[in-house]
Amino acid sequence: MDRVLWTKDQVKLAFHLYCQLQFGKLHRGNPEIIQLAKLLGRTPSSLALRLVNMSSLDPAIRASGRSGMKNASKLDHEVWEEFHEDWERLAEDCDRLRQALEQSQPLEPLVTTADELGILDDFTGETRSVITQQRMKQNFFRRAVLASYQGRCCMSGLSEPRLLIASHIVPWSKDHANRLNPSNGLCLSAIHDRAFDLGFLTLDDDYRVLLSEKLQSSSDAFVVQTFHAIAGRPIEMPYRFLPEPAFIKRHRQEVFNG
Structure with a gap:
């Protein structure tokens, strides 16, 4: 299933999650990555790798000298640019996409911790x-x-x-x-x-x-x-x-x- 090409909506949801996770939590064992991977029909390893590769798009990451993050795709670049042009619209889009997926594939809710409360x-x-x-x-x-x-x-x-x-x-x-x-x-x-x-x-x-x-x-x-x-x-x-x-x-x- 992971050999199927990623859609733009899937990349949007991946980048949306990437923005909200600390760098040390971009791994396949993270419950949030596991949950989104299930919704997308991907493996947690595939999603985690995609998130790490997205890091290469950020000037701050590149300036830090971190290596091994050079495989961001053309679609990753496109979604990155769209988010930076209109963060609010993309956040709304991702919320709508996520809700649609969760309605078709009910999941156990994750525990919301204090640092996640708005x-x-x-x-x-x-x-x-x-x-x-x-x-x-x-x-x-x-x-x-x-x-x-x-x-x-x-x-x-x-x-x-x-x-x-x-x-x-x-x-x-x-x-x-x-x-x-x-x-x-x-x-x-x-x-x-x-x-x-x-x-x-x-x-x-x-x-x-x-x-x-x-x-x-x-x-x-x-x-x-x-x-x-x-x-x-x-x-x-x-x-x-x-x-x-x-x-x-x-x-x-x-x-x-x-």
């Missing part, structure tokens, strides 16, 4: 279907960002998933085209996420932490310990989906209270 805004007055769509989109973005940073806050190193946020560099409401783009995200602890959103800190062009004057001048013990300690330090870079420099610059210009 964070919802206030959807008062919106329909259930809209809420469901927003949950799906936010969950995809969260998982993609946390996986890229290996589940650690890029400023503090915190690894407790219940205290981690997939923080938008350019706010969700300000750039619809990039609100699901993992390169518009940083994995931050809840306190660093809040400070970032309020403009108390940002990054320079070399991804080093910049503090606002208010934080720099504060003598509060918590501020000194939590923020002064990271001032001027570079963040821990993700292994894929590097933060887009244009988004960082926009955050400095539009959000940062220097």
Whole structure:
């Protein structure tokens, strides 16, 4: 069955999953890979290999010097480009495709862990279907960002998933085209996420932490310990989906209270 050519829809679903898994979890024993392989009529080994080969498309992966990931197909390239042109539409497409497959092949549900839970805004007055769509989109973005940073806050190193946020560099409401783009995200602890959103800190062009004057001048013990300690330090870079420099610059210009 694995000798049958992959369809574009199958590659979309594979890449959708690739975005949400940490690099060390791209193996045939991963329950999520096993489940999707069953839906696609593929072996877990075949799907895992496809996911690893997709890594070669990411500039961050290539820059790291990792080898053995050079077999991405023309179709992989095409799907990669489509995702980067419209992350939201592709996420919606994959959700629809996945639901159709699951309806025809009922599977045992996987256990949802704390790090996979999305964070919802206030959807008062919106329909259930809209809420469901927003949950799906936010969950995809969260998982993609946390996986890229290996589940650690890029400023503090915190690894407790219940205290981690997939923080938008350019706010969700300000750039619809990039609100699901993992390169518009940083994995931050809840306190660093809040400070970032309020403009108390940002990054320079070399991804080093910049503090606002208010934080720099504060003598509060918590501020000194939590923020002064990271001032001027570079963040821990993700292994894929590097933060887009244009988004960082926009955050400095539009959000940062220097």
